[in-house]
Amino acid sequence: MKTRRFITVLLAALLLLAFVPAFRAQAQTTTITYFTFSAAPDHLKDLDLMIADFKKANAGIDVKVQTAPFADYFTLLQTDLNGGAGPDVFELNYENFVTYAAKNVLLDLSSQTAQDKTWDAKAYYGRALEIFQQKGKQYGLPESFSTVVLLYNKALFDAAKIDYPKADWTWQDAIAAAKKLTDKSKGVWGLYSPVQFYEFFKKAAQGDCKFFNDAQTESLLNSPECVTVLNTMLSFTKEGVMPTPADLGGVKDDELFKSGKLAMWVNGIWQFSAMKDAPFAWDIQLEPGITRKAHHFFANAVAVNANSKNAQAAYTWARFFTSSPAAAKTRVAASWELPALTDKTLVADYLKVTPPANRQAVFDALNSVIPIPVIERQSEMQDKVTAALDKAVSGEFTPQQALEQAKKDVDALLKK
């Protein structure tokens, strides 16, 4: 009897011992979740590479990735964050940053950066770091930025024997060239820059049309300058150089460009990898302006959940992902937008890849960037402005009427 009891105890002890290393290992690994929209489906492998590099440098932290398509991302994020739960680190674009900062779910990173001996604010592109601050506190770390430029089909320009677009072009110059390039019998169009929210506020900046007054209590969309801007945008289809949606017949603008049927295309630098194999020579230029130049500044950031139980590990990942040389190199090599860093060697790498040859234009564009006009009720504002613009496009409203409507709607949203 005694021996049996002894053996049982011994066995139990041995079993426990077998588990102890497992317990210890478990206690050592912190797992954080990272929710992203930009990684899937094209860059999951790149993200995995970055995570592998991260784990090498930070033993004991594991990163679990959750992805969602952009269209669903913010809905899912909202439900995730309900009740103080949600991913430890998540991606935000600038438009939504303001909304989420207002919800008090973003961790103030100032205390983390203060403790971080490797923290160097200058490693980040100043503008990018700034826009993810509120009241002097850092709520997000800029992950990447991108901008919108003018892509043009060199072959079409050569065939029409006109000069390539220049950096100082205005829209009148562009329309003139587009007229010579449009050949409806061949289904070739000169220009594509649609009337929609993002294009509108950028052209507004080009034409001195202000979205809000300085205090952001009132919208100034019905000013004469804004009407001029809208008229300029509408003139593209009126002059017959830009296809209407009906003309396109369901074909998307990127397909139109790739099939060689579009001479000038206003779109983002993220198209570079998609257009890599286009069967014709193409290049980029600064976007034409009205009274001045203005370019988009789209930036994504990663933020740490204010309710995260692993704030330290989460911050470490966020820091690595946004500013480590390893991650940045992977990003540039994969054409996964541009890291928001000031490291000149990265820029050099980026400039080397072609097409397009004139990648310098991307950085030149940064001299004339305007951020997105953002308010707390952002989605509603974008939808309302778009609806008003649609009415101008369809002819249901005159540009003046459409902008009056837009102003009224936006003013209503500004009241809280």
Next chain:
Amino acid sequence: MTSHAQTLSTAQDIHAPRVRLWRAALYLTLTALAGVMLVPFIWMVSTSLTQDQYVLSATPSLIPNPATLGSYQKLLDLLNIGGMFVNSLFVAVLTTAGQVLTSSMAAYAFARMRWRGRDVVFALYLITLMVPAQVTIVPLFILMRLFGWVNTYQALILPGLFSAFGTFLLRQAFLTIPREIEEAAFIDGASHWTIFRRVVLPLVKPGLATLTVFSFMGSWNAYLWPLFVARQDSMLTLPVGLARLHGQYLTQWNLVMAGAVISIIPILIVYLFAQRAFVRGIALSGLKG
């Protein structure tokens, strides 16, 4: 009855040529209509087999030339189709079985039993059909969070195990059965359960087959709920996985159509199988009548 039948058959003989003309017109119409139903699908399959550069053409063609499996290959590369397929199948089978079982039982209670508050409770069922599903998703999700079921199969399956629609459908089916049949069984001393299983249920085979197909279909094609509740890559179902292609690859029609073809095949199979029970049930009921 017999003399009536005799009159009918002689009536048929007299009008033989007219009957043939009528039958010909019938088949022609049906074939034309079936064509309208099928041609878009043939086109869908054909698009899925078309090479990238030939997808957009002014003359839609039903036979791709040259044909290629490239889109399917690309789909397999981009997404874990096999895993998603299995997930969808697992969830759909369990959901369907549950729905058919719970709905038929509840329908029996509504159609074949008299009890206080029966009509009120049935009205309750109807009412839930009238509230847009989208609005229950968020409260339901929070409930799942409370139970700790987010990202588990429980969340995908359990809320779907019953169906107000199915109950309604089967209740109507049960109501068409003459009471005499059951009353006879009652008199013989059978219990409700025996009558349910042996007498009433076999008589509504068409209804059951219909519900099986609809339940499977509903579960297989569900998008919004699995989107919220099955986030891990290993738990993705087919519609959610395919929708990930949506934004970027939306107008790569051959790719989109390939995904569509993959989604349709299993339900078609289910339908084809259920159809047999359908037909058997109809033949049997014909004999009984």
Next chain:
Amino acid sequence: MYLAGERRWRKTGWVLLFLAPSLAGLILFTLGPILASLGLTLFQWDLIRPLEFVGLDNFREIFASGEFWSALSHTLYFVIGYIPLVMLLALGVALLLNQRVRGLALYRTAFFIPVVSSWVVISLLGKWAFNPRYGLVNYALGLVGVQGPNWLFSSRWAMPAIILTSVWKDIGFVMVMFLAGLQSIPHEYREASALDGAQAWNHFRWITLPLLSPTTFFALIISLIASFQVFDQVWIMSETGTKSATTVLVQQIVQNAFSYGRMGTAAALSWVLFAFIFAITLVQLRLQRRWVAYD
């Protein structure tokens, strides 16, 4: 002997046994969330910050907004266009298929393939088929010399395109119900289908239709309820320029709940929609006594 049967009918234990699984699920997973959303109509909530009590403001806001009324009119347009088309066509096809047709299974499958496909698939297919330049529909119209309109790109023809796509998808669904109903009609009634013209119509009108009425009632109610809640196909098929001609009520609900983070408004909108559907269903149920023949 009859008395023994009567007692059986009333045994509550049996009722619970049969009803419980379904009812339990209904209460927990449907009624509960529905009641939660009813409460939500008096608040504004973005899921993250605390609930904010706003009383009846959500309702006031809705009825004062132009969007609600246009969404309502678009929804009604869809319902009125869709229901008669789908019911009549489905009944017609079911009657045809009920004629002891050879290859019935094949025909039925042909009609059913659109039904089993998801709305996403059908909407994408519809979007492509109604493409004014490269789509099947205008191509077919061109073959008979008709110049097809711009469909989804035209404010006038966008909703009709959506309605037609929906009818195409659902015909098989309703037809199968009618067919099941027709085939449950006892054999001796069906013999008479071989009669000629005038008698066939009378037979249809006075025998078949009434016997079919429980099925018709069911199909009508289900289709009405579903069509008021139309969403997927409108959302996918609508083009940017013509959105203002096609936005429907459930779209507004989804936008408010999932894009704007205004759950209170979304809840209020869904209860307004529910009120409509409820009223119409009530009318149907009342009328049921007049035209539906149960055993």
